[in-house]
Amino acid sequence: MRDPLIGIVGKPSCGKSTTLNSLTDANAKVGAFPFTTIDPNRATGYLQIDCACSRFGKQDLCKPNYGWCEHGKRHVPIELLDVAGLIPGASQGLGLGNKFLDDLRQADALIHVVDVSGTTDSEGKATRGYNPLNDIQWLQDEIRFWIEGNLKKRWGSIVRRHIGTKSSITETLRAQFGGYGASKEMVARAINSIKDLPPLDKWDNEWITKVVKAFMEVKFPMVLALNKIDHPDADKNVSKIMLKYPNMSAVLTSALTEVFLRKMAQQHYIKYELGTEFVDTYEDLGPDSGLKEMDPVLKDRIETIRDLVLYRFGSTGVVQVLQEAAKKLELVPVYTVRNIHEFTGSGGKYVFRDCTLFKRGSTVGSVARAILGEVTVASVEGVGGKRVSLDDLIGEGKNDILSFKVVPGGTKEE
Numbered sequence: 414m415r416d417p418l419i420g421i422v423g424k425p426s427c428g429k430s431t432t433l434n435s436l437t438d439a440n441a442k443v444g445a446f447p448f449t450t451i452d453p454n455r456a457t458g459y460l461q462i463d464c465a466c467s468r469f470g471k472q473d474l475c476k477p478n479y480g481w482c483e484h485g486k487r488h489v490p491i492e493l494l495d496v497a498g499l500i501p502g503a504s505q506g507l508g509l510g511n512k513f514l515d516d517l518r519q520a521d522a523l524i525h526v527v528d529v530s531g532t533t534d535s536e537g538k539a540t541r542g543y544n545p546l547n548d549i550q551w552l553q554d555e556i557r558f559w560i561e562g563n564l565k566k567r568w569g570s571i572v573r574r575h576i577g578t579k580s581s582i583t584e585t586l587r588a589q590f591g592g593y594g595a596s597k598e599m600v601a602r603a604i605n606s607i608k609d610l611p612p613l614d615k616w617d618n619e620w621i622t623k624v625v626k627a628f629m630e631v632k633f634p635m636v637l638a639l640n641k642i643d644h645p646d647a648d649k650n651v652s653k654i655m656l657k658y659p660n661m662s663a664v665l666t667s668a669l670t671e672v673f674l675r676k677m678a679q680q681h682y683i684k685y686e687l688g689t690e691f692v693d694t695y696e697d698l699g700p701d702s703g704l705k706e707m708d709p710v711l712k713d714r715i716e717t718i719r720d721l722v723l724y725r726f727g728s729t730g731v732v733q734v735l736q737e738a739a740k741k742l743e744l745v746p747v748y749t750v751r752n753i754h755e756f757t758g759s760g761g762k763y764v765f766r767d768c769t770l771f772k773r774g775s776t777v778g779s780v781a782r783a784i785l786g787e788v789t790v791a792s793v794e795g796v797g798g799k800r801v802s803l804d805d806l807i808g809e810g811k812n813d814i815l816s817f818k819v820v821p822g823g824t825k826e827e
């Protein structure tokens with residue numbers, strides 16, 4: 414099991430880098446990098462969750478090894494992938510073309526940043542009155558053309574082999590889609606979602622398209638970040654998108670505002686609760702707040718942000734967009750502790766030091782393997798010291814706080 418990876422996609426100048434910065438720009442409280450792969454396109458973002466410490470009234474003792482926790486709002490590291498260089502025609506090699514698409518393979522979910530201000534065309538060049546509906550369509554088409562292209566190149570031999578080996582559709586497609594990191598279960602889910610699917614050797618182009626679309630839904634679940642909502646033309650474009658794609662997950666964002674607010678908070682001009690509409694200034698909180706007074710220009714900017722973004726939309730949306738992507742992946746935070754009664758780690762008074770994201774429905778055994786490696790687990794305890802089996806499944810609030818007892822000598826780490 415590897416760490417979940419969320420890809421950020423979108424045309425040039427839609428606000429990908431700004432969105433990424435707003436999600437990754439963590440403050441000094443943040444622990445070291447927890448991931449094993451270090452890749453220039455990857456960054457650590459922070460997923461905001463309700464921490465287990467608040468369930469037990471232990472917020473004051475919560476001090477994560479990675480990320481941070483403030484009043485029970487925990488920021489758990491999650492890997493993000495910056496997928497740059499996508500423009501119409503990428504599947505035929507335009508822009509960064511296949512480089513982009515190869516990067517994409519590793520992603521488990523995608524955040525598609527859409528510029529809803531209408532001020533950039535499909536290639537990211539400055540314009541006015543551009544209809545961003547087009548962007549949603551062509552981006553999905555490019556991903557589909559790429560997967561379809563790879564499939565069609567070999568279609569003749571795929572069919573021959575399928576018949577020759579008497580394989581099931583799932584087995585044959587699993588072999589083809591393995592390069593995208595697709596499991597057998599994923600392929601089966603995609604196939605089962607299609608009605609009246611004929612035998613594979615009877616598929617024409619239309620059926621191949623249907624299959625690839627179904628596969629994309631499973632492999633690359635997508636959330637739209639409708640970005641630049643601070644722009645005056647954003648409202649009408651957002652309505653158009655919502656009308657045309659009523660079933661797509663979409664979050665309204667202003668990444669630029671988020672970056673600005675975080676910077677202002679770091680410089681002690683404001684107190685800003687990430688992911689909320691709450692911004693307090695020196696005027697609001699007084700001299701004891703430790704905040705600096707702002708000059709009229711800054712004051713004015715904060716007022717505008719409150720009116721145009723925070724009060725209208727409830728937040729800048731970037732925290733929510735990551736939460737929405739995590740929801741698509743059905744990620745559940747699992748806390749591993751040494752002392753199941755105090756929730757502490759090895760030594761020290763601090764609680765819930767370690768938290769890792771797993772897919773809902775994973776077994777306790779797979780969590781053990783991912784965290785401890787190939788060791789022999791003697792027993793597992795849950796809240797209250799209750800015995801938990803390795804075959805039990807994890808979910809929110811269920812088997813999500815675990816203490817593993819390892820057979821002495823059965824591990825390289827102990």
Ligand SMILES: Nc1nc2c(ncn2[C@@H]2O[C@H](COP(=O)(O)OP(=O)(O)OP(=O)(O)O)[C@@H](O)[C@H]2O)c(=O)[nH]1
Nearest residue numbers: 424425426427428429430431640641667668669670
């Ligand atoms: N008004 C407004 N502008 C934004 C917002 N987010 C980003 N921008 C601006 O949009 C422009 C492009 O943003 P980037 O984040 O560089 O876009 P990108 O998608 O990473 O662009 P490439 O690196 O070319 O792929 C910059 O001038 C940003 O300041 C936003 O929420 N509101």
